[in-house]
Amino acid sequence: MMTNTMQSSRTYFLDRIRVLLTALVILHHTAIMYGAEGGWYLRYKASAQASGLLLTLFCSVNQAFFMGMFFLLAGYFSTRSFESKGPRRFFTDRLLRLGVPILVFGFLLGPLSIALAETPTGETVWSFWWYLMGRATFSIGPLWFAYALLIFSVAYLLLRFLSPRKFWHLPEAALSGRGVLLFALVWGFAAFTLRLWVPTGQERGSLQIGYFASYILLFFFGCAASQARLLEKIDRKLALPWGWISLLTIPSLFTYAILSGALKGGAFHVNGGWTMPAFAYAMWEPFVACGIMLMLLWRFRVSTNPWAFWKKLAPLCFAAFIVHTPIVVGLGMMSQSWKDYSLAMFLTVGAASLVLSFGVAALLIKLPGAKKIL
Template sequence: MKRLAYVDNLRVALTVLVVLHHVAVTYGNIPVWYYVETAQDPSGLALDVLVMFDQAFFMGFFFLLSGFFTPGSYDRKGGRPFLRDRLVRLGIPLLVFLLLLRPLVTFGIYREMDLPYWQFYLASWDPGPMWFVEVLLVFVAVYALVRRYGRTPRPVPQGAPGLAAIAGYTLALAAATFLWRLVVPTGLYVPVLGLPTPSHLPQYVSMFVLGVLAFRHGWFDALSRRAGRLGFAAAAACSLVLLPVRFATQGMPSELAAATWEAVFAVGITIGLLVTFRERFNRQGPRGRFLSDQAYTVYFIHPVVLVGLSYAFSGLHAAAIVKFAVVAVLALPLCWGLAYLVRSLPGAKRVL
């Protein structure tokens, strides 16, 4: 499979968004990170809004891209080599984070605890942002089983899904998300497994499956420019209409509005970004290739960089949005620089 520059560039953009997302969590009002300074001024609300919009789509987008690259990898390698390669590229970074990097980013939390470190080490067992890799391992294992015991894929017609199909999927996703959250409510956290957003699993599963289908049917290349414009328009319109309902109501109406908004926004923004990057950002020079080569490693190591910078600027008295900007501007080049050094270690590129 030839390298798609626009997909590589999308992965870079989404990885940047992950880093910014966690900086926003650090200085906003959503205390779900290794180091937090809860906002003491209204600018923290802007960071919360960024987190809310990110969460609605960006991890689903990652699963979509992961699903897109899965069939080709299986086709080239075959079943056992494919699984072995996934265990190396996903399993080793997951274990390294759990065993080695996690103590670095949780040490500040431990200093506030009154218990032996070994107890804290076990009690704080959590993959952090690597939950994505953990879930992806399950997805690719299931895919390999389906390929092993299912029918051999045959050539399929190429062409993008129509408006009716996209709308049908979006409505089905909204309904599935709403019903799923009757059992797995928003905010539920799964200890040890470390799933921070299990309420979004319908999106994650379906986006991975859509990525697989997109590869087989050539959907990414076949999406029209009009589809991209309609995607952005739908994302904007649903935000204007459904978010006020989401926050002005309670109970079932609020949950239904939230599930519907997330589905429409996620599908719309994903299609819009796919088309935009394909049409406008479908080239890579040396700098672009460098950024894309390090993107996975940045995802892997960025918590260490962010926590270190946050402690370094803990004495800075400034508005939340200012501290966000300072740390973000420094974190991005540091993350890519450290990722390059990590990938320069012997054998690292085999894994990362």
């Protein structure tokens, strides 16, 4: 049997990827605040078209892979958790670790974020926050991820009872260029089909269902890849060609948009429906995402002498994810006098938000009982 030390040394690189993904979430929301396309508690108009396009490009590439990769890693460790804890403890652990943060954010930090962004003239942030909490205002915000992960975890638990054990054992042969291509095509067609029902940007039950084709596929792929430790076996031969495919794919959608006259006000609707832009966007996402994810999994694994600070940041990721929303919004409000300098403020507020989010997280995990949840 493999020792805990050997297991942790083999998966430590995945913790470093989680740190990067958490940082990207914080920067992603900061970018939306300063002019990128997307929804957020506080939004300023981009100071120039070029600034808005650059921030939107950043967010579009992020959206293609970063939350999906969170689900991939969550699925990867869900199988191990289920095997080591058993069904009952697995469920109660997920309920505690995901349910409590949802409630805390939804009834406390979500209303605080609203108050920071929308306090009416003549009131203080604190009085308006108290008013919102008094009305039991619930705002799930980025904790939709924990909500979705809780649903996926219950679905996994049920499927483990219904499906044969061997169904959850993907062979190493799945790590092939042909396998990745098939996965990307299924992802793209599934996303396009799903968005005929719920376009991106629309919610059902507090979830943007239009993005869930990739989340579902990646979570359950992670579950099935865990036994053979497939994420720890991705090599240069597989990752590098897909990295080039991703790099070449990124500008293609924006080139298509420009040629279609989107910059001149022409229609270019990618959210959903029977349109070529919607189909192009649905197929663009997996061909961007697969290369980025494979490159991260390969490069982080083989890197030598990684920055020692990664190890200190890794246990703080979930707490930083939970608390970053009011921090980003609060800094955005405090610096609104400079909101017309979109790119500069994105970099400045983004950097400050990273430091403060992880700093507050470091304090939170020292609270009694916090490590059982965070």
